[in-house]
Amino acid sequence: MELVFALVIGGLYAAGIYMILRRSIVKLIIGLALLSQAANLLIFAVGRPGRGTPPIVAKDATTLLPPFSDPLPQALILTAIVISFAVTAFALILIKRAYQEVGTDDLDAMRTTDQRQHAGTP
Amino acid sequence: MFTIPAVVLTGFVASVAAPWLWRRLPRRIATGILVFVPLALFAYFLNLAGPVSVGQSFGVSLPWVPQLGITFSFAIDGLSVLFALLITGIGALVALYASGYLQGDAHAGRFYAYIMLFMGSMLGLVLADNLILLFVFWELTSISSYFLIGYNHERQEARAAALQSLLVTGVGGLILLAGFILLGSVGGSYDVSALLQNGEAVRSSPLYLAVLLLIVIGACTKSAQFPFHFWLPAAMEAPSPVSAYLHSATMVKAGVYLLARISPILGATPEWHYLLSLVGATTMLVGAALAFGQSDLKRILAYTTVSALGMLVLMIGLDTLSSMEAAMVFLVAHALYKGALFLVAGTVDHETGTRDIRRLGGLRRLMPVTALAALLAALSMAGLPPLLGFIGKELLYEAKLQAPATAWILTAAGIGTNVLFVALAARVLTAPFLGSLKETPHKPGEPGLSMLAGPVLLGLLGLLCGLFPYALGKTLIIPAVAATRADQTTLELALWHGFNPVLALSLVTLATGFAVFLLTGSLLRATAFLGRLRSLGPARWYAIGMKALIGFASLCTDVLQNGRLGWYLLTIVLASLLLVGYPLFVLIPEGAGPALTAPAFHELLIAVVILLAALGAILASSRLAAVAALGVVGFGMALLFVFYGAPDLAMTQFAIESLTVILFVLVIHKLPKFSKLSGRGERLRDGIVAAAGGVMMCLLTLIILRQPLDSAVTPFYAANSLLLAQGRNVVNVILVDFRALDTLGEITVLAVAGLGGFALLRLRLTRKERQ
Numbered sequence: 001m002e003l004v005f006a007l008v009i010g011g012l013y014a015a016g017i018y019m020i021l022r023r024s025i026v027k028l029i030i031g032l033a034l035l036s037q038a039a040n041l042l043i044f045a046v047g048r049p050g051r052g053t054p055p056i057v058a059k060d061a062t063t064l065l066p067p068f069s070d071p072l073p074q075a076l077i078l079t080a081i082v083i084s085f086a087v088t089a090f091a092l093i094l095i096k097r098a099y100q101e102v103g104t105d106d107l108d109a110m111r112t113t114d115q116r117q118h119a120g121t122p
Numbered sequence: 123m124f125t126i127p128a129v130v131l132t133g134f135v136a137s138v139a140a141p142w143l144w145r146r147l148p149r150r151i152a153t154g155i156l157v158f159v160p161l162a163l164f165a166y167f168l169n170l171a172g173p174v175s176v177g178q179s180f181g182v183s184l185p186w187v188p189q190l191g192i193t194f195s196f197a198i199d200g201l202s203v204l205f206a207l208l209i210t211g212i213g214a215l216v217a218l219y220a221s222g223y224l225q226g227d228a229h230a231g232r233f234y235a236y237i238m239l240f241m242g243s244m245l246g247l248v249l250a251d252n253l254i255l256l257f258v259f260w261e262l263t264s265i266s267s268y269f270l271i272g273y274n275h276e277r278q279e280a281r282a283a284a285l286q287s288l289l290v291t292g293v294g295g296l297i298l299l300a301g302f303i304l305l306g307s308v309g310g311s312y313d314v315s316a317l318l319q320n321g322e323a324v325r326s327s328p329l330y331l332a333v334l335l336l337i338v339i340g341a342c343t344k345s346a347q348f349p350f351h352f353w354l355p356a357a358m359e360a361p362s363p364v365s366a367y368l369h370s371a372t373m374v375k376a377g378v379y380l381l382a383r384i385s386p387i388l389g390a391t392p393e394w395h396y397l398l399s400l401v402g403a404t405t406m407l408v409g410a411a412l413a414f415g416q417s418d419l420k421r422i423l424a425y426t427t428v429s430a431l432g433m434l435v436l437m438i439g440l441d442t443l444s445s446m447e448a449a450m451v452f453l454v455a456h457a458l459y460k461g462a463l464f465l466v467a468g469t470v471d472h473e474t475g476t477r478d479i480r481r482l483g484g485l486r487r488l489m490p491v492t493a494l495a496a497l498l499a500a501l502s503m504a505g506l507p508p509l510l511g512f513i514g515k516e517l518l519y520e521a522k523l524q525a526p527a528t529a530w531i532l533t534a535a536g537i538g539t540n541v542l543f544v545a546l547a548a549r550v551l552t553a554p555f556l557g558s559l560k561e562t563p564h565k566p567g568e569p570g571l572s573m574l575a576g577p578v579l580l581g582l583l584g585l586l587c588g589l590f591p592y593a594l595g596k597t598l599i600i601p602a603v604a605a606t607r608a609d610q611t612t613l614e615l616a617l618w619h620g621f622n623p624v625l626a627l628s629l630v631t632l633a634t635g636f637a638v639f640l641l642t643g644s645l646l647r648a649t650a651f652l653g654r655l656r657s658l659g660p661a662r663w664y665a666i667g668m669k670a671l672i673g674f675a676s677l678c679t680d681v682l683q684n685g686r687l688g689w690y691l692l693t694i695v696l697a698s699l700l701l702v703g704y705p706l707f708v709l710i711p712e713g714a715g716p717a718l719t720a721p722a723f724h725e726l727l728i729a730v731v732i733l734l735a736a737l738g739a740i741l742a743s744s745r746l747a748a749v750a751a752l753g754v755v756g757f758g759m760a761l762l763f764v765f766y767g768a769p770d771l772a773m774t775q776f777a778i779e780s781l782t783v784i785l786f787v788l789v790i791h792k793l794p795k796f797s798k799l800s801g802r803g804e805r806l807r808d809g810i811v812a813a814a815g816g817v818m819m820c821l822l823t824l825i826i827l828r829q830p831l832d833s834a835v836t837p838f839y840a841a842n843s844l845l846l847a848q849g850r851n852v853v854n855v856i857l858v859d860f861r862a863l864d865t866l867g868e869i870t871v872l873a874v875a876g877l878g879g880f881a882l883l884r885l886r887l888t889r890k891e892r893q
Contacts, residue, residue: 004721004729006823008762012755014816015736017695021688021808023799028687030739030748033782037759038819045823048831049766051722057843057850064840064852069767071852072836078774078857079868085778086875089785093879096792105794111685 005045012038023107025095029088036084040077047073126182126196129163130249133242137235144231153221153572156234160213160241167206174203175601181251181315190254191312197251200601204450205248205379207598208457209372213241215576216367219465222572223363223472233273237367240266244372248379253302253312256380260298260344263373264291270368271360280359286664287353291343294350298340298380305333305387314383321387334388337380338397345377345431348405352661355412355424362468365420366576370427370460375453378434382449382606389441395526398439403535405432410542415646415653419467419477419550423460426503426546429539430456433518436532440525443603447613448517450602454594455502455514455584462499462580463550466492469573470554475563479549484559489568491578493555498581500551502588504544504635505628508617509588512628515540519624537631544635549642591615695811703818706825718827725765732758743796749786753779770853 012034019031047070055071057064064071095105102110136159143152170180183195198206217237224230243262250256265288272284306312308327309320317324324330341347346354357369368374381398388394409429416422430452437449469492470485471477486493502511518540522532568574587594595615603611619625638645721729735754742748756779763772800808839852839860849855857865 001719001721001725002824002827003718004725006820006827008729008732009823010816010818010820011733012736012816013819014812015740017815018740018808018812020691021695021812023688024794024796026745026793026796027748030752033752034736034739034755037755041759041762042819042823044763044766044768044771046826046831048827049768051765052767054767054769055840055852057852062844064843068840068852070831070833070836071839071856072833074768074771074853075856075861077768077771078853079864081771081774081778082868083871085782086872088782090875090879092785092789092793093882096789097882097885099792099794105797106799107687108799110687 001051002045005041009038009042009045012041025098025105025107028107029091029095032091033084033088036080036087040080040084043073043077043080124182126180126198126249127184127194129166130196130242130246132159132163133238133240133245137238137242140234140238141231144234149221152231153218156238157214157217157221159238160210160217163241163245164207164210164214167203167210170198171203171207171597171601174198174200175597177604183251183313186252186255191306192254193252193313194255195251195313196246196249197315198249199605200598200603201379201382201605202248204454204598204602205372205375206245208375208454209241209244209248212367212371212457212461212580213237215461215465215579216363218572219366219468219576220361220363222570223361223468229273233270233361236266236269236273237364240270240368240373244376247376251314253306253314253317256314257295257299257302260376260380261292261295263368263376264288264295264344267291267357267368267373270364271357273361273364274359277359283353283356283359287357289668290350290353290664294340294343297336297343301333301336301340304329304336305384308333309387314387317384317387324387325391330388330391331393334391334393334397337384337388338401341377341380342401342435343377344380345374345435346405346428347377347401347432347435348408348428349660351405351409351428352659352664354428355421356661358418358420358424362420362464362471363576365424366461366464366468369424370464371457374427374431375434375457378431378438378449378453381435381438382446385438385441385446385606386608389438395439395441398435399525399528399532400439402432402434402436402439403532405429406436406539407432407535410539410546413546414542414642415649417479419470419479419482419554420464422479422546422550423463423467426543427456427460429543430460433536433539437518437521440521440532442521442524442526443607443609443611444517444524445521446603446606447599447611448514448521450599451510451517451595451615452514454587454598455510458580458584458587459499459502459509459511462495462577462584463503465573465577465580466496466499469569469577470566472573473564473566473569479553481560481562482554483557484555485566486555487559488566489555491568491574495574495577495581496551496555498585499577500547502581502584503550504547505540505631507588508585510584510591510594511588513588513591513615513617515631516619516624516628519627523623533627537627537634540631541635541638544632545639545642548636548639588617591617692808692811695815699811699814699818702822706818706822725762728758728761728765732762745790745793745796746787748796749783749790752786753783756782768853770851 016031016033016035016038019027019034022028022031049069050067053067053069055064055068055074098110099105104110136156140156143155147155174180179197179199181195181197183193186192186194217234220230220233220237224233227233240263243259243266246259247256247263250259268284268288271287272281274280302312305317305324308329309317309324311317311320324333327333343350354369354374358365360369385394406429409425409427409432413422413425413429416425434449434453434456437445437452467477469489470482473489474482474485476482498509502509505511505515518536519533522536523529525532592615595613599615600611600613603613732755735751735758738751739748739755742751756775760772760775760779763769763775839856843849843852843855847855847859849859
C-alpha cells in the first residue's frame with residue numbers, strides 16, 4: 001500500500017511541476033491544482049492510514065481505540081482542500097481578467113507592468 | 123546627567139523642526155531661532171571650557187545594548203570641547219550666512235534641516251565615548267553630507283558628487299566599523315575611556331596591525347587623505363556655506379579627531395608613526411600641488427583643505443608633544459581661515475555668478491568688507507604674523523624639525539607645501555579682489571549683514587587669536603593636547619619666539635611663496651603636461667569601479683529578476699530539489715518502521731487511473747479535456763480516501779472536485795485556447811526537472827513511511843473526542859471544536875477569495891464607465 005501512495009504522489013508532483021513550468025496561464029492553474037492534490041495525498045500518507053479504519057469512536061467505547069487512521073492529517077487536509085478550492089477559483093478569475101486586459105496567455109509576454117501589450121488601448 | 127545627551131539631541135530636534143519653522147514663521151524669526159540653537163550650544167560648551175581646562179571631565183553612560191557592551195555614553199574633555207566649539211560656533215555663523223545665501227530658495231527649510239542634522243551628528247561624534255555610538259554618529263554625518271552636497275538636486279553633477287562622497291565615506295565607515303569591532307574585542311571594551319586604560323594590551327596584540335589599518339583607512343576616507351581625497355573637491359557642488367562648514371571646518375576633520383582620540387591607544391608605535399606620516403605627508407604635497415592647477419575658487423580651497431588635512435594627519439602620526447600642540451593650533455587656525463575663505467568664495471559666487479578666478483577682478487571697490495575678511499583669512503592661510511596661521515605654521519615647522527625620524531624629509535615637504543600655500547593664498551586674495559573690474563554674469567555688490575558677519579567674524583577671530591594666543595592656548599589648546607597625551611604640556615603660545623631656525627624657515631617660505639605667486643603663469647604653463655596624469659588618478663578608478671559595479675548589478679538583475687515566471691519557478695523547484703534531496707539521501711539514516719504492505723488490486727487500479735488522468739491533463743490539447751482529466755484525478759483521490767478510513771475527506775473531495783470542474787467549465791470559454799508556446803528543448807528540460815521532482819517526492823514518501831510514527835497530539839484527540847467534545851467522529855470534532863478557530867479562519871479565506879473574485883469581475887465595469 002505504501003508503494004501505491006508513493007507512486008501516485010510522485011506522479012502527481014511530476015505532472016504538477018511540469019504544468020506550472022508551462023508558459024500558458026491556464027496550464028499554470030491546472031498545475032497548481034495537481035500540486036495541491038499531490039501535497040494533500042502526501043500529508044494523508046504521513047498519517048499512516050489503515051484500510052477501513054476511520055477515526056470514529058465505536059458505539060460501545062468512550063475513547064478512540066486502535067487501529068485507526070490518524071485524524072489529525074485528515075483535519076488538516078480537509079482545510080487544505082477547501083482553501084485550495086478558494087485559491088483555484090480566485091486564480092481562475094484572475095487569469096480570466098488578465099487575459100482580457102493583456103490579450104495573451106503567454107506568461108513570458110507579461111513581463112512588464114507598462115501597457116505596451118495592452119489590447120484595448122490605441 | 124541627561125544634559126549631554128540632551129545637548130546632542132538638540133541638533134536632531136532642530137533638524138525636525140526646521141522645515142516647519144521655515145514654513146510657518148517669518149523668515150527673520152525662523153533664522154533667528156535656527157541661529158540661536160547653535161549659539162546656545164556654543165555658550166554651553168564655552169562655559170564648560172573653564173572647568174575642563176582645570177582638569178575636570180564630564181561623562182554619562184546610559185545602557186543601550188548591554189549584552190554587546192554597547193552603551194549610550196558620552197564624555198567631555200579638552201579635545202571634545204575644542205571640536206564642539208568649532209562645530210557650534212561655525213554652525214551658528216553658517217546658519218546666519220545661509221539665510222542670505224539662500225534668499226528666495228523655496229527649499230531653504232530643508233537645507234536647515236540637513237545642517238542641523240549634521241550639527242547634531244557631529245556633536246554626537248566628538249562627544250561619544252563608546253566606539254559603536256561614535257560609529258553611528260560618524261555615519262550620520264556622512265548621510266547629512268550626502269544630503270547637503272546633493273542639495274541642488276536638479277544638477278546631475280551635484281547628485282553624482284553626493285553619491286561619490288557617500289560611497290567613499292560609507293565604505294570607509296564600514297571598514298572603520300570592522301576596525302572598531304576588532305579593537306573592542308582586543309581591548310575588551312567598546313568604551314574609549316576603558317580602552318585608554320588598556321592601550322598596552324591592544325598594542326601588543328597580534329591583531330594590532332589589522333586594527334590600525336582598518337581604523338586608519340576609515341579615518342582617511344572621511345578626512346580625504348590620499349588616495350581617497352578625490353571626493354572632497356567634487357563635493358564643492360554643495361552650496362558654499364556647506365563647503366565652509368562640513369568640508370573644511372568640521373566633518374572632514376572627523377578623521378583627524380578620531381586619530382587624535384585613539385592615539386593614546388594605538389599610537390606611539392613605529393607602524394603608527396610611519397603609516398600616518400607617509401599618508402599625511404603625501405596628502406599634504408599632492409593636495410597643495412593639485413590646488414595650484416585649479417582656477418575655480420572653491421576647488422582651490424578644497425585642494426588646500428585636503429593638503430591641510432594631510433598636515434594634521436602627519437602631525438598626529440609624529441605623535442610627539444610638540445606635534446600634537448601644532449596639530450591643535452593649526453586645526454583651529456585652519457578652521458577659522460578656511461571657513462572664512464569658503465564663505466567669501468560663496469559671497470563672490472553669489473554676487474558675481476562665477477567662481478572662476480580668471481573671470482574675476484577688482485571686487486575690492488564694490489565689496490570692501492568682504493575683501494577685508496578675505497584679506498584677514500588669506501594672511502592667516504599664508505602664515506603671516508600677527509595672525510593665528512603664523513603661530514600654527516611655526517609650530518608645524520617646529521614639530522617637523524623635532525620629528526623622531528626623517529625630520530629633514532618632512533621639513534622639506536612642509537616647506538614645499540607652505541610655499542604653495544603662500545602662493546595660493548595670494549592668488550585667492552588678489553585674483554578676485556585686486557586688479558581691474560571684469561565683466562561678470564551678475565552685477566556684484568556688497569551683500570547684506572547676514573552674509574558679512576560670518577567671514578568677517580571668522581577673519582577677526584584669526585587675528586584676535588593671533589594677537590592674544592596665550593588665552594586660546596590656556597583655555598582650549600592645552601586641555602585638548604592633555605586629552606590625547608599622558609605627558610604634561612607646558613605650551614605657551616606666543617607670536618614672537620625670538621630668532622631661531624623656525625623663524626628662518628618662515629622667512630624662506632614667505633619669500634619663495636611670493637616668488638612662486640609672481641611666476642604662477644609661467645609655472646602653470648611649464649607643468650601643463652602633468653595634467654595628463656589626471657587620467658591615472660583615483661577618481662578614474664572610482665569611475666571604473668562604479669561602472670563595473672553597475673554592470674554586475676544589471677547582470678544579476680537580468681539573470682535573477684528577468685520577469686519570466688517560468689524561470690523563477692524553475693529556480694524554486696531546482697533549489698527545493700537540492701535542499702530536500704541532499705538531507706533526504708545523505709543525512710537521514712535508514713528507518714526501522716513497519717514493513718511495507720502489499721497493495722490490493724483495486725488500489726493499484728485507482729493508482730493507475732489517477733496517473734493516467736494526470737498524464738492526460740498534461741497531454742490534452744483542448745482545455746475541456748484537461749479539466750476533465752483534472753476531475754478524474756480528484757475523484758480518484760476521493761476513492762483512495764474512502765478506502766483508507768477517511769470518509770469526511772472523501773465527501774469533501776467529491777463536493778469540491780465537482781465544484782472545481784463546474785467552475786472551470788463555466789469560465790473556460792473565456793480562457794485562451796491551448797497553444798504550443800514552448801519549444802522542444804524547453805519541454806524536454808521541464809520534463810526532466812519534473813521527473814526528478816516526482817522521483818524525489820516518491821522516494822521521500824517511501825522514506826517517511828519507513829520511519830516510525832510518533833504523534834504526541836493524536837492520542838489527546840483520540841482520548842478526549844467523546845469525553846470532552848461529545849463527538850464520535852474525531853475529524854469533525856477537531857474541525858468544529860478543538861480547532862474551531864482555524865476553521866473560522868478557513869471560512870474567512872473563502873469569503874475573502876469570493877470578495878476578491880467579485881471585485882476583480884466588477885473592476886472591468888468601473889473601467890468601462892470611466893472610459
